[in-house]
Amino acid sequence: MFQPMRMGGLATGMDTENMIKQMMRPYQMRVDKVKQDRELIQWRQELYRDMLTDMNKFKRSYFDVLNGESYMLSKEDFSTYNVEGLTGNSVKVVGNSGAKAGNYKLDVTQIAEGAKVEGAGVINNVTVGKPSFGIKIDENNNEFKVKLADGTLIDFKIPVNEVTGFNRYNSASELASEINKLTAKMPLGDGNVSDKVKAVVKDGNIEFMTLTKVEADNKIKFNHNGEDFEFSISAGNYTAEELLAQINSKVKSVKGSNGGEFPKNTSIVVDIESDSAKFSIKDDLGNKVGIDIFNKGEKLDIKTPSLNVDGQVNTDNTAIKLYSSNTIAFENKIIEGFNDTLNVRIGTEIKTVKLTAGVFSDDAAIEKNFNDALLLAGITEDDLKVEMKEGKVNFTSKSGKQISIYGNASKVFGTSDNFNISMDSNNKMSNILTGEVEFRINDVKFSYDFSGADKDKTISNILKDIKDKTGLDMTYSESSKKFTLSSNETGASSSIYVQDTKGKFFDTILGDGTDAFSGGKTFAGKDAIFTLTDATGQSSEYAKAMNNFTIDGVNYTLNSKTEGSVNFTLSGNTDKTFNKIKDFVEKYNELIEKVSNKVEEKRQYKYKPLTSEQRKDMKENEIKLWEDRAKEGILKGDQNLRDMLNELRGAFFYYDKDMKGAVDGVDLNLSDIGITTSSDTAQRGKLIINEEKLKEALKNKSDEVADLFTKKSDTYKTYNASASSTERNTRFREEGIFQRINDIFMDYTRTTRDIKGKKGILIEKAGIKGDFSERTNLLSDEIKEKDDKIYEMERKLIERENRYYMQFAMLEKAMQKANSQSAWFAQQFGGAK
Incomplete structure (x- = not known):
């Protein structure tokens, strides 16, 4: 905040600034305390986000299927056999527990298929938009007159393209917009024609409407059920309908003189009386109450859109009819060289379609013109047929080729240029x-x-x-x-x-x-039919209902028939799987250790965040060392992190009296394969591997080891953030340890929302960069609360300081006056001598 330069103590001799500084010190300390609290919250958020980054990195490394080498959620990635000699993609082979090393041969004559028709x-049937014949404006129809309500005649001339000799407008709205651009440039009195009249589209035709000018200081008043209502609308030039829309948009929220609201079942209507539009309230009983509109204190008279359009046109060469009223109407007209040509691309062949020129008043005539032109261009009904359905164009094609259309008649066919006729499920x-x-x-x-x-x-x-x-x-x-x-x-x-x-x-x-x-x-459907020669040389024919199956410990996935025999060799290799598990455990221990250290770290209460005054007297390295100590222990005992650590530990060593092992349906526990927790309680669940025991288990029980880690729940196959506690418990019992850990990380680090709109627990708490939660989270809300409080406290701090300076200034002024009087008296007494 701005601090003015002040000088004090000239009359009193007091060190005013230092005195005020001492007086302000208790209040400044309160502000500094809130700033320190804010700093602690921000540090907590940064530590949370740092841990979230590590967790997401861990998830991507081991639970992202795209990381094939380190992915840990697939049983196939726990195979203890190498497969050699397998080429092509027709067959995938994984050796599991019980498989025999040796040479194999496979001949697939048929893969399994489901019933299918x-x-x-x-079938290619597409309904597009309504035909738009367009409007051709040339020298035959680009001039006309409009008579305003006061009798003023306005000459209109729409400039045409010098090269083509005409302008094309795809709709009445386009032409109306062009006319309104012209009126904005045509001077009239103190303004432009656009201040008096506006071209609008109604029922496909252009109508000219009188505009009412509403000033900024307008008032709209009415009385309803004995209560007065009053409001204003935006200044501008309005047609009667536009003014009605403005009033209705405002009236729904207006409060009455007694605090009442405008009834919800009531709306503003317009009654046409002679040449004026009278606005009224009409309730559900049909009762009407007039509305007064005041402009600069004067009551407005809203004119209805009664204008005359005069002029002559050549109807033989135009799509416009000019009436002696306030309306310009348009015919559905095909004009040669303007909207009569369509190019149809069928596959790679392009055919030019010429529509017959003329006026087409109904759907049947339009449809016949389209199809006759297609047949004349050599396009059969199987290639493309057109039907008019409820005023819209429908294309039907029995050709499997890609069909697209373009040309100046595209909009006549209800499409845009280069439109592909391709049906979809919508x-x-x-x-x-x-x-x-x-x-x-x-x-x-x-x-x-x-x-x-x-x-x-x-x-x-x-x-x-x-x-x-x-x-x-x-x-x-x-x-x-x-x-x-x-x-x-x-x-x-x-x-x-x-x-x-x-x-x-x-x-x-x-x-x-x-x-x-x-x-x-x-x-x-069909069964998979194949012949398998195993490692013993035994050859057998099989029929399987599925393309994924296991025979004698070897898992096969059939993707297609084989061209001749597929030969491969299985050789035992537990090192690859052992190294993957070991690497996982090492990285897991690092992550758990980092989180545990933050939860158990001792708080350094005597090291508080530095104030701005304290920083002035310190060097950068001193500030860093101080803040490092101040950050220690600020997450000590954090309940969210404690809960997560406990859940992760439970994922490894879950026990239920009704289950034989840690995972329902798997008889093994982690201790059976040589994985235990550290006896050091300070290490909070750090995993220890007995390498010999784990290798032995992979060699003799590779299938069960894979299930222990990767088994999927049979009851709830996919993670559901909104699952009930019963559903969660069932899924937890049935799934493997790595699946559980992935679920736990999802619970805490998920950026998608559950049915209650909540993201992961740590994301809700601290947010994460690159996500909407970066700004919308609990800690950010706390930081904002502190910022608001700091701003208010500093504002009051400056007010208090200014008040002190003002009081001292008054003291200085009084002292100056006393000194002046004393000097005068001294001068008088001295003069008496």
Whole structure:
């Protein structure tokens, strides 16, 4: 804050500044105390964020699937065998506990597939916007007159392009905007024409409306149910409708003279009386109360938009009709060289479409013109067909090729230039099917009315409904432009039965239009078929319902048929897995030690954050050393960190009397594989590895060791931040140790929100850089509270200091007066001598 330069003590001889400084000292100490508290909060936040950074680094290293070499949540990463000689991607092999080292050979003739039915034909049906014929302004129709309410005639002339000889406007709104730009440049009286009249669009036509000027010092008054209401609106030039909108936006929040509110079921209406617009309140009973609008104390008379538009046009070469009223109307007109050409790209071939010029008054005429022009250009109905649906343009194509359109007639077809005709799942299903349909999938019946209640349902809505009720996947591919229905389970035992019982739902989206589904059809899956020669040389044929399976300790994942035999060799190797576990434990211990040290660190109470006065007399290295000591122990006993440490320890050594081991379904405990905690209680759960015992366990029980660390919960397969305590406990019991640790870190460091809007516990507390929580967290809120308090205290501090200086100044003034009187008396007595 600004500190003025002051001088004092000239008359009294007192050291005014030092005295005031001493008087202010107790108050300054209070401010310094709040500043020190603020500094401690900020240091806590920095320490939290430092630990969050370490935790996130640990998570990325071991729990991010993209870090393949160090990823610890997959059982496959605990394999104690090397696989050599395997080439290509058709088969993936992992050797587990029980596998035998040696040479293997695999021939895959068929992979497992689920039941599946894919559409027989392409379906590409897209509804776009309404046709926009555009407006051509040339020398035949660019001049007209507007007669204002006072009889003034305004000549309009819209400049046209010198090269083409015309201007194109895609809509009446564009032309109205252009006209209003012109009126803003046309002087009239003390202002411009735009102060008096405005072109607006109504029902697709342009109307000229009188404007009312509202000054900044306006008042709008009315009385409703015996209570007076009053408010103002923004100054400006308004049409009657715009003024009505302004009033309605304000009136909802206005308070009455007695504190009442404008009734919610009441609105402002406008009554047209002769050539004026009379604003009234109309309640739900139809009662009306007039509204008075005062401008600079004078009551306003709002004019209705009655203006005359006069002029002659050549209707043979224009899309405009000029009426002797306040309206310019436009025809749906195809004009040669203006909006009659469309280029259609089908695949790589481009064909030019020429529309027939003329006026088209209804959808049927527009549709016929479009399709006739397409056929004339050599584009068949299978390639592209146009239908008008509720005034909008609908494209249908049975071609699998990409289709796009461009040209000056693009907007006539309701699209933008370079528009791709490509259906997606957000399109309405009623574009493809109409009427009532009923069908069956396995034991579930469906019925829809695509001309009635289900008319506006999207493809996505229908597909989701099918999936929710049957558990099957039904999709639409924008690439293949086909529908597919498939089961999630693979194998010959999986099957799908479909039947159209009314209408042609399946026949339309999956069939070829021959009623093939009316009698019902069954589609079955396939088993994986392969021949395996194991390490003993034994060759056997197998059929498996899934593409992932384990035979004699070797896990196989089949991705495709093999071209001939696939040969590979398994050789024992526990070192890789041992080193991964050892590395994990070392980094985990480092992280736990860092957090534990902060929780147990002794607080240095005599080292407080330095004040600005204290810093002045210290060197930089002295300040750093002091602050390092002051930061010690400020997280001592922190409950959040204590809870996290306890949860992490529990993740390793969970015990339940109903379970044989630390993980439900796994008989092993950590001590069985040589991992224990340090006997030193100060190390708070630091892990110790017996290397020989761990290697022995990996060699003889690699499968169980992998499950102990990586097993996934069968009941709750994915992490859920909003899970109940019962759900959390069940998931915790069933999942492996590393899965638990990942869940715990998610609870404390998660940047996504749960259903209550909360992020991870430490994120909510301190926030983290690069996330919205950086500024919205508990510690930042505390810092802001301190900042507000410091600001208020310093403001009062300056007020108090100024008051002291003022009091001393008054003392100086009194002393000067006394000295002056004393000198005068001395002079008088001296003169008497």
